[in-house]
Amino acid sequence: MSTKNPTETPLMKQYAQIKARYPGAMLLFRVGDFYETFGDDAVQCSKVLGITLTKRANGAAAEMALAGFPHHSLDQYLPRLVRAGLRVAVCDQMEDPKQAKGIVKRDVTELVSPAVAFSDSLLDHRRNNFLAAFHGAGQGVYGLAFCDVTTGSFQAMQGTLQEIGSLLRRYAPLELLGNKWQKSQVLEALGDGWPWQWLDDWVWEREGALGRLQKQFQSISVKGYGLEGLEAAQIAAGAILHYLQETRRDGPLPLFGLSRLDTADSLWMDPFTVRTLELLEPQQPGGISLAVSLDACCTPMGTRLLRQWVAMPLRNREAIEARQKVVEWAVHHHAEAEGHRSDLLEVGDMERMAARIGVMRSGPRELWRLALSIRAAETIRERVSSEPESKALQNMLVEFPDLLMVAQRIESVLHEDAPATLAKGGAIRPGYREDLDELRASRKMPKGS
Amino acid sequence: MPVEWIRKQTLVNAERYITPELKAFEEKYLSADQRIQALEQETYMLLLQEIASHVPALQLASRRLATLDVLLGFAQIAIDRKYIQPRFTEATGLQVKQLRHPVLERILPDSRPYIPNDLNLDPGHEQIWMITGPNMSGKSALLRQAGLLVVMAQIGCYVPATEASMGLVDKLFTRVGASDNLAAGESTFMVEMQEMATILHHMTGSSLLLLDEIGRGTSTYDGISLAWAIAAYLHEHPRHRPMTLFATHYHELNRMAEKYPRIANYHVSVSRQGDRMEFLRTLQPGGSSHSFGLHVARMAGVPAAVIHEAETMLEHLESLRDESTKEPSPKFTPNPNSSWQLSLWGDGDTQALALKESLMALESNNLTPMQALHWIMDQQSQIKGKDD
Numbered sequence: 001m002s003t004k005n006p007t008e009t010p011l012m013k014q015y016a017q018i019k020a021r022y023p024g025a026m027l028l029f030r031v032g033d034f035y036e037t038f039g040d041d042a043v044q045c046s047k048v049l050g051i052t053l054t055k056r057a058n059g060a061a062a063e064m065a066l067a068g069f070p071h072h073s074l075d076q077y078l079p080r081l082v083r084a085g086l087r088v089a090v091c092d093q094m095e096d097p098k099q100a101k102g103i104v105k106r107d108v109t110e111l112v113s114p115a116v117a118f119s120d121s122l123l124d125h126r127r128n129n130f131l132a133a134f135h136g137a138g139q140g141v142y143g144l145a146f147c148d149v150t151t152g153s154f155q156a157m158q159g160t161l162q163e164i165g166s167l168l169r170r171y172a173p174l175e176l177l178g179n180k181w182q183k184s185q186v187l188e189a190l191g192d193g194w195p196w197q198w199l200d201d202w203v204w205e206r207e208g209a210l211g212r213l214q215k216q217f218q219s220i221s222v223k224g225y226g227l228e229g230l231e232a233a234q235i236a237a238g239a240i241l242h243y244l245q246e247t248r249r250d251g252p253l254p255l256f257g258l259s260r261l262d263t264a265d266s267l268w269m270d271p272f273t274v275r276t277l278e279l280l281e282p283q284q285p286g287g288i289s290l291a292v293s294l295d296a297c298c299t300p301m302g303t304r305l306l307r308q309w310v311a312m313p314l315r316n317r318e319a320i321e322a323r324q325k326v327v328e329w330a331v332h333h334h335a336e337a338e339g340h341r342s343d344l345l346e347v348g349d350m351e352r353m354a355a356r357i358g359v360m361r362s363g364p365r366e367l368w369r370l371a372l373s374i375r376a377a378e379t380i381r382e383r384v385s386s387e388p389e390s391k392a393l394q395n396m397l398v399e400f401p402d403l404l405m406v407a408q409r410i411e412s413v414l415h416e417d418a419p420a421t422l423a424k425g426g427a428i429r430p431g432y433r434e435d436l437d438e439l440r441a442s443r444k445m446p447k448g449s
Numbered sequence: 450m451p452v453e454w455i456r457k458q459t460l461v462n463a464e465r466y467i468t469p470e471l472k473a474f475e476e477k478y479l480s481a482d483q484r485i486q487a488l489e490q491e492t493y494m495l496l497l498q499e500i501a502s503h504v505p506a507l508q509l510a511s512r513r514l515a516t517l518d519v520l521l522g523f524a525q526i527a528i529d530r531k532y533i534q535p536r537f538t539e540a541t542g543l544q545v546k547q548l549r550h551p552v553l554e555r556i557l558p559d560s561r562p563y564i565p566n567d568l569n570l571d572p573g574h575e576q577i578w579m580i581t582g583p584n585m586s587g588k589s590a591l592l593r594q595a596g597l598l599v600v601m602a603q604i605g606c607y608v609p610a611t612e613a614s615m616g617l618v619d620k621l622f623t624r625v626g627a628s629d630n631l632a633a634g635e636s637t638f639m640v641e642m643q644e645m646a647t648i649l650h651h652m653t654g655s656s657l658l659l660l661d662e663i664g665r666g667t668s669t670y671d672g673i674s675l676a677w678a679i680a681a682y683l684h685e686h687p688r689h690r691p692m693t694l695f696a697t698h699y700h701e702l703n704r705m706a707e708k709y710p711r712i713a714n715y716h717v718s719v720s721r722q723g724d725r726m727e728f729l730r731t732l733q734p735g736g737s738s739h740s741f742g743l744h745v746a747r748m749a750g751v752p753a754a755v756i757h758e759a760e761t762m763l764e765h766l767e768s769l770r771d772e773s774t775k776e777p778s779p780k781f782t783p784n785p786n787s788s789w790q791l792s793l794w795g796d797g798d799t800q801a802l803a804l805k806e807s808l809m810a811l812e813s814n815n816l817t818p819m820q821a822l823h824w825i826m827d828q829q830s831q832i833k834g835k836d837d
Binding site for chain 1: 481482484485486488489490492493494496497498499500501503504505506507508509510511512513514515516517518519520521522523524525526527528534537551552555556593596597599600601602603604605606607617618619620621622623624625644647648651
């Protein structure tokens with residue numbers, strides 16, 4: 001975009017400044033009651049949303065493409081843009097236009113991308129939301145890192161191009177980060193069939209990557225993650241951290257530790273095998289994949305885990321037999337197993353509720369829902385630990401954290417009919433705060449006045 | 450109208466006023482509202498922060514519960530679909546009784562239940578199963594269900610069989626479905642050979658290879674030679690004896706079993722009803738000695754006269770082959786009493802002659818089953834077009 005245009009309006013100057021800070025993102029620019037897009041963004045936006053593309057005289061310069069929608073349609077249109085694979089920056093007005101002197105102050109309040117999203121409308125609850133980064137270190141050494149911000153998992157590995165190709169097919173990331181300055185080599189190695197996002201050269205330097213890892217996990221060495229000496233893996237993991245920091249500038253990074261992904265731990269399958277056996281996706285529309293066929297889960301988090309298991313079968317007899325023992329127990333104790341399953345229905349998607357709390361995105365109703373989930377989880381834990389014959393299950397629930405206090409805390413503060421959003425009012429339970437109770441009492445309108 | 454009243458709004462049929470007292474009440478009321486909101490906000494954010502510090506514990510609990518959820522689901526499926534627990538052994542091998550395909554068996558109608566099959570691979574005796582049978586006979590499904598068995602067993606799930614024991618598989622390689630892509634017009638041969646090269650470089654003695662119609666993407670003799678050489682390589686490899694299911698429609702490969710002791714022949718059984726046949730989809734030991742193409746054509750409803758001529762042609766071509774390589778091949782005996790066969794070729798019907806010419810021009814050696822089927826469809830549509 002040209003920066004020196006003497007006849008450029010102040011609004012467009014502001015737009016250009018903000019736009020330049022978010023390369024690679026579509027900028028939704030709030031003007032009055034509308035979100036507007038300009039130029040290439042507008043062309044893409046109109047195509048994805050099916051809204052009208054218009055032209056606007058941009059000072060003395062050539063006409064500029066423009067497409068916009070009413071601000072109240074954001075909830076409806078944002079998910080569609082992101083699901084189309086776009087990274088979207090939402091730019092709002094930061095002050096009341098009536099009180100603004102000169103041009104209204106604007107800034108980006110939200111940056112959403114397919115793999116860094118938290119809202120329910122953007123997430124497919126049946127599968128993980130993986131973000132991946134690929135780094136070629138030369139001499140046939142490649143690094144790959146994966147994370148899912150909605151579950152907090154973060155893994156990295158180093159291996160051959162074939163291993164990496166196979167992992168990518170199994171994890172099916174929604175965004176794959178690559179080095180902009182090695183674009184042609186990277187594309188030659190993995191092809192352009194992936195949702196690439198290109199990051200600048202400096203992101204892929206070792207020092208910076210290590211710094212980001214140490215800062216995130218407050219550790220002094222990479223030994224702890226089992227990534228010692230795996231430079232390409234460290235750099236890929238560092239690129240992921242950079243991208244997350246870019247996307248969530250102020251918010252905390254919802255990752256809880258990095259671990260090494262070792263392909264020797266799992267059954268090796270080439271991409272062709274994953275595809276022809278229809279493990280994850282059917283080859284014909286309307287077909288049924290193995291992952292779907294074996295899904296009798298009660299919770300979305302079970303469905304997602306099953307998908308990961310099918311993508312990465314084990315190669316360790318002990319671990320397989322530990323799983324078999326639980327299945328065996330459940331086959332022989334069908335009534336008890338049914339009881340646990342109905343409690344699991346109550347647990348729901350605790351994993352993603354936790355992720356949204358981690359980025360402070362939960363409303364009161366969801367927090368109350370979490371308390372219910374914890375209660376159901378506690379019921380399961382208690383019953384499993386009191387059943388003498390369920391040793392296999394007890395092993396599966398080992399190190400199960402005590403969450404009862406968390407539930408009690410939520411129940412003591414929130415109203416059981418807490419509204420979805422705080423702005424609706426009435427989220428806090430009567431009796432929790434005296435000053436609040438008094439204010440509420442004084443607010444009651446005297447009858448008949 | 451009291452003087453202290455202040456006009457606030459004028460409507461069509463009303464005036465609205467406000468008094469200073471009302472105004473004061475409104476302000477107090479509004480500010481209470483704002484303070485309530487601020488207090489709720491503050492309380493809630495403190496709570497959220499406090500709960501956020503428990504997120505790692507919540508994630509850990511979620512992972513544990515998800516694991517339990519998947520495994521209890523496996524048990525439910527095992528009960529509903531009659532799956533059994535596979536037993537793991539130290540020794541490499543795959544011994545399965547009455548194996549079914551977990552997805553196909555559920556979508557087939559009750560009237561046509563899925564036909565189970567035994568599987569018995571072991572590197573010491575039957576390392577390679579050479580499975581012959583035509584395309585429609587379900588060879589690909591047999592190979593796929595073996596692969597699915599391994600995946601299901603190694604994620605801890607029960608399996609659709611009546612008995613199963615197996616050594617851990619370290620790598621699973623599949624070359625299945627070239628015939629599916631044939632219709633899409635893909636040039637698969639190069640890709641196929643690239644993938645074959647990858648497999649041969651990475652396999653170990655604990656790997657399972659599922660190879661379907663290797664070499665079909667090239668001419669018949671090329672294909673047979675390559676398939677033969679690959680099977681021989683797998684058998685003769687100095688370090689690894691990967692378990693292999695090798696499906697092919699080249700019945701010539703059956704002769705490998707004579708030379709290579711760990712190659713075992715199996716074929717998809719066929720039932721004849723008169724001179725019609727039906728694929729039973731059950732595997733039987735032993736090879737099959739003749740091509741099924743003509744029988745597929747018969748099942749597809751190609752006129753008997755065409756089938757008869759093709760049979761004569763096949764006999765002729767096979768007689769041209771070196772006697773020493775020729776397999777004893779039982780064939781259907783043509784029906785000599787069918788009188789209209791003679792008239793079809795003999796009465797100078799141009800349509801019949803065109804068909805004959807076209808048939809004789811076919812290079813059946815270089816014909817894939819798909820091409821043969823297309824040829825039949827072409828002829829059919831031409832004849833239909835003229836009759837209409």
